Amino acid sequence: MPMHIPRPRAVPSVESDPAADLGAWTYGAPAEEAPRPQETADAAPSAAPANPHAVPPAGDDALPEDPHHHGTRPDDPCRDDHVRQADPHHEEHPSPENPASSAPVAEKAPAPAPLTLLLIEADPGGSAVVSEILASDGRPVRVRTARNLTEAERLLTDDVNCILLDLDLPAPGRTAPSEDGAAEDELAVLKHVLRIAPRHAVLALTSSGDAERRGPEAVRVGAQDYLVRDELDGRLLRRAIRYAVERKRSDTAERRLTESRMRAQENARLERGLLPTPILDGSLLRFAARYRPGRSRALLGGDFYDTVRTPDGAVHVMIGDVAGHGPDEAALGVELRIAWRALTLAGLSGDDLLTTLQKVLEHERHSEETFATLCQVDIAPDGRSAGVCLAGHPPPLISRPGEGAHLLPYEENGPALGLLPDARWPRTEMWLGDAWSLMLYTDGLIEGRDGNGQGERLGEDGMADLVRHHLAAGLSGEPLLRETLAEVRSLNGGELTDDVAVLLLERG
Structure with a gap:
């Protein structure tokens, strides 16, 4: 045994x-x-x-x-x-006598993270009452107590989730409530707390005698909710704290979203207003342009262009590119475009215009390393000839019936604006003919990949081949630009990283 x-x-x-x-x-x-x-x-x-x-x-x-x-x-x-x-070889099998042996064990839900409450209460016993109420609910809430606003500012750290504010506290600058209630702002203490704690949820604590009057007004001023002192219990107070924290988060997210939308709308209106409106009244030339900034969600980049017909009948067209990406470059591009239009309408052209434009760039740029490339074409009043000035910019692409598209000669290319203080920009005269298409573009169009898998740049010659293909298909004007840009993006394998501006003038 x-x-x-x-x-x-x-x-x-x-x-x-x-x-x-x-x-x-x-x-x-x-x-x-x-x-x-x-x-x-x-x-x-x-x-x-x-x-x-x-x-x-x-x-x-x-x-x-x-x-x-x-x-x-x-x-x-x-x-x-x-x-x-x-x-160790025992294996348990479900049985009618032990049905729970095969049931999966439910995972325990994670406990909510403890909250930190800053109680601003003049009554020394108020902290103990609130702590006792919260402790009766059995869930962790850390309570800090401030007897006045000065102490509250010291205790107000980033880990505080909610503020429980006694509205009967003296107003800022006072040591006791005023006996003349009509002579002071009853919510001055709340407004002060909202100023020093704009990112924190605030609960207003009021007495039962004036709860219906001061409570809703406190919420209107900016508190997330109000509580009546005599009606507090652990469950109500805890739920009010969590509600106030979540409502503050929601209000903050909604405000930021609204501000972001307003800024985007303002920027869109501003940037659309800064894009040029060609001045071609009385001209027989047809104009088309495409513009795409490289910055995400932007409407305006460092590329710029313009077209102006002067009183003598000549048409002046320009396209340029400020080095870099960002709002500073975009702003400088707008300034250069406006300056170019003013100088052109004042009668300047060629080297004289570019010399003056370089002075504008030198005074307006935010860094001495900033420069800009530019291509300017002055088309004679009869539309059959033109003068071309290049300042470090890719040459235009011209196509005529029966000839296809090819690049204009660019041996006389001058330096970019802002590089050499005493630079000169020679002017090249060329014959256009009776019918032609002239395309000006920025380097963002030709710096994409050529799609052959070798990672090589498309370049001017590759771009010219694309334009020839689309011209042979009978495209012109806006459809020609749209399809050319679409194919360049397709060969690149996605969106182009640089700003892109392309404009097209056609005659005949």
Whole structure:
């Protein structure tokens, strides 16, 4: 017959019934640690061998002393666990008697992060009351207490989630509430807190006598909600705190979204207004242009262009590119375009105009390293000839019936504006003919990839091939520019990174 080895009791002088011992063993640890199995065996070397089918006691998990007990109890709720530990090959199968053995264990939902509440309360007992109310709900809320606004500013750190403000606090600059209530702003203390804590949620705490009057007014001024002091309880206060925090987050996100939309609309109106309107009244030339800035969500980049017909009938067309990307470059491009139009209408052209335009750039640029390239074409009143000036810019592309598209000669290309103080820009005269198309562009159009898998630039020659292909297909004007840009983006494998401006003048 197997001998049971008793476990030493935690409190030997107190006897308890087996049922009580069983409950303590199942749900709580004994007051003192019981001897380990090996220690028990050493203490009783003459004990008979244990029953191989019984589960030996193990430390704190040993069964309480029971003179009628051998091994595990049949009704022991932890019996199966001990069997599994004793037999590593034991495999549990669902059964009608134990349907929960096959049920998946539900994962415990993570506890909400503790909130930090800043209580601004003149009453020294107010903090204890609020802490006691919150503690009664059993969920963690850290409470900081400030007796006045000066102390509140010191305790107001980024980890504070919500402010509970007593509206009966003295107004800023006062040590006690004014006896003449009509002579002061009743919400002055709230307005002060909203100024020093614009990013924090605020709950207004008011007394029951004026809650219906001051509470809604506090919300109108900027508090997330108001509470009545006499009606506080743990559940209401905790829910109000979390509601105020979430409402503040929502209000802040909505305000930022509205501000972002307004800025985008203002920028869109501004940038559209800064794009040029060609002055071609009375001219037989047809004009088309495409513009795409490289900056994300921008309407205007550092590229610029313009077209003006002067009183003598000549048409002057210009396209340029300020080096760099960003609002400073975009602003400088607008200034150069406006200056070019004013100088052209004043009668300047060629080298004289570009020399003056360089002075404008030198005075308006934000860095001495900023420069701009430019191409200017002056078309004679009859439309059959033109003069071309290049300032570090790619040459125009001309096409005539039966000739296809080719680049204009650019051996006389001058330096970019802003590089050399005494630079000169020679003018090249050329014959256009009766019918022609002239395309001016910025380098963003030719710096994309050529699509052959080698990662090489498209270049002027590759761009000319694309235009020839579309001209052979019968395209002209706006459709020609649209399809050319679409194919350049397709060859590049996506959007182009640089600003792109392309304009087209056609005759005949």
